[in-house]
Amino acid sequence: MLALLSDQPLLAALSALLGLGAIFGALLGFAAIRFRVEGNPISDQINALLPQTQCGQCGYPGCRPYSEAIADGDAINKCPPGGEETIQALADLLDVEPQPLDAEHGVEKEPVVAWIREDECIGCTKCIQACPVDAILGAAKVMHTVIADECTGCDLCIEPCPVDCIDLIPRKEGIGFWHWPLPEDRAPRFDVIATDAATRDAA
């Protein structure tokens, strides 16, 4: 065998390459099984950026399905609750150009929470079934109420209500939610060099 190889350098090179290929192939195959990642890491990262309102305005039944769709190449501008900020974050993550929000799916609004006018509630439990995050409390034929801290403001409970007793009210109101705004950029007129002013005056 050795004699044959030393006689045939071409064969020796070929078998060395084949041998290496087999070893590394086996290594890769082993690693692929041993270090297999459960789930789709990209879609998990995308899901972490989505606002989790679970409103379905993107056309998917919840944020996770949309994140999976984005991972498979869907557009990143279909999430109105997330707005520009989410689009920017997604663009950064996926290294694509940010696009303006697709108006077909809605417009960016102030965050809201659902509010049940309790006198009018008839206790039909329809909103409870519609709530994607179990934020409505109640039972058949008794008044329901929204756990405001858990409500995402997805508005999925509005449609099923037979007596239209659910309002969406702004979530961030009052002094507790205020913070200083960035100063206005009142860029002053400044003349970098004196001759600039002269030319403008002449014109």
Add this chain to the structure above:
Amino acid sequence: MRTIHDIHGGIHPPERKALSRPGELSTAPIPAVLVLPLRQHLGVPALPVVNVGDHVLGGQTIAEAQGVMSVPVHAPTSGVVTVIEARPIAHASGFEDQCIVIEADGQDEWLSFTGTADWRGLDAATLVGRVRAAGIAGMGGAGFPTAVKLSPGPARSIETLLLNGTECEPYITADDTLMQCQADELIEGAQILAHIVSAKAILIGIEDNKPDAIASVEAAIARSGAEIELATFPTKYPSGGEKQIIEILTGQQVPSGGIPADIGLLCVSPGTAVATKRAIIDGAPLTHRIVTLTGEALASPQNVTACLGTPITALLTHAGLNAESQQRIIHGGPMMGFAVSDLRAPITKITNCLLAPTPAELPLPEPAKPCIRCGHCAEACPASLLPQQLYWYARAKDQEQLTEHRLFDCIECGACAYVCPSQIPLVQYYRAAKGQIRDSEQEKQRSDNSRERFEARQVRLETEAAEREAKRAARKAAAQSRAAEDGVDPIQAAIERAKARKADQGSEPEQTP
């Protein structure tokens, strides 16, 4: 003699403290109407416990604390609660907030209080409870509930109680006046606070531009016979920042993101100490405070003891405001204060100064010019930050870099903006950036919570569906096994039963109309 350390940066703005004649204290008249905000402190607003139309006495609790991060509110005089509604308050936002409005009846009748002269016999928990019930919130400016501060937890033991008598901001002389006029109460309050947190030592720090206050506190210490150390140090703004005075007096730095209790210190303002003394020994709640009324637009700048809830306009009129049109009134000092948009707003537990400057005295800031990267701001920063970098990142809303550059160690003292030759409102950039970062953190938490709930619901729905499916399968299997045993197909049997019924009905059509 204690070694005095120096802090990085700092500035020396004109002090203008003599204007308000520190050391002379008068009492402001009780206004006809008092407006008491439910949130005069940092944390959750208090909950009203009086109804519209109720007659209240001075010192009566009109709103209870809601939870731990909250303090109660007390009536500063007797009168009738006329309304509980949103009123303009002294806040940078210019928003309204819930207030209890009391119409004073002019009698100034008070509840009778019972204090405890022998406070050494009481345990810390009882004393903290009384401090809490007295509605004391840090009177230095932030309004942090004092009872919370006095319970740093068993993991942190307090070695030294530090009384911060620096009052480094220009114009303000409220603490200076308090240290001159109420030094004995101050010392007693400090001893009570030290007893509560079992601090071994009491240290009082006063800037050397207040010789009268130093002399008066020194005399009070001698009278009390207690072992209290008084340290003086050179005047520089902002030596009075909590972290700054700690570094000046101990040479230690409070860890980034930490609190003074992490290095065994508790830092309180003189006003808080006096309020504690009154709460424990006299049993009286916090209903009044010392406010500096100053600025050249006032005919008689002065320090007054005023009822909390006194409208700003009433106090300024008392001090003889030469009301010009467009007069700017600043709540707090010229460095860290903010302009009040509505002068009907009341003073609160955190109002140490009302400043009415003439336009010549404190001109409005000119429009910001571009940053020329001179680096003066970094030299002035007492927290050793890089204000210029923070400015660029705040503009770019780069939250990661802002956190990386320790934005949250910024004490918003305004030294950087003061030295900025381009007059960039740097502090406002930092405040805005801090707000944005806190906002996104809250949103992140909210969305994580929603995700968890959504996923839990998905799992629940799936299990329910699976259970139903399993039951159905079980019924089917049972039916089939019965069929196998009896030799009768249950489906076939059911069909035959139905057929028989139909046939019955067909024979008696008169039963169905």
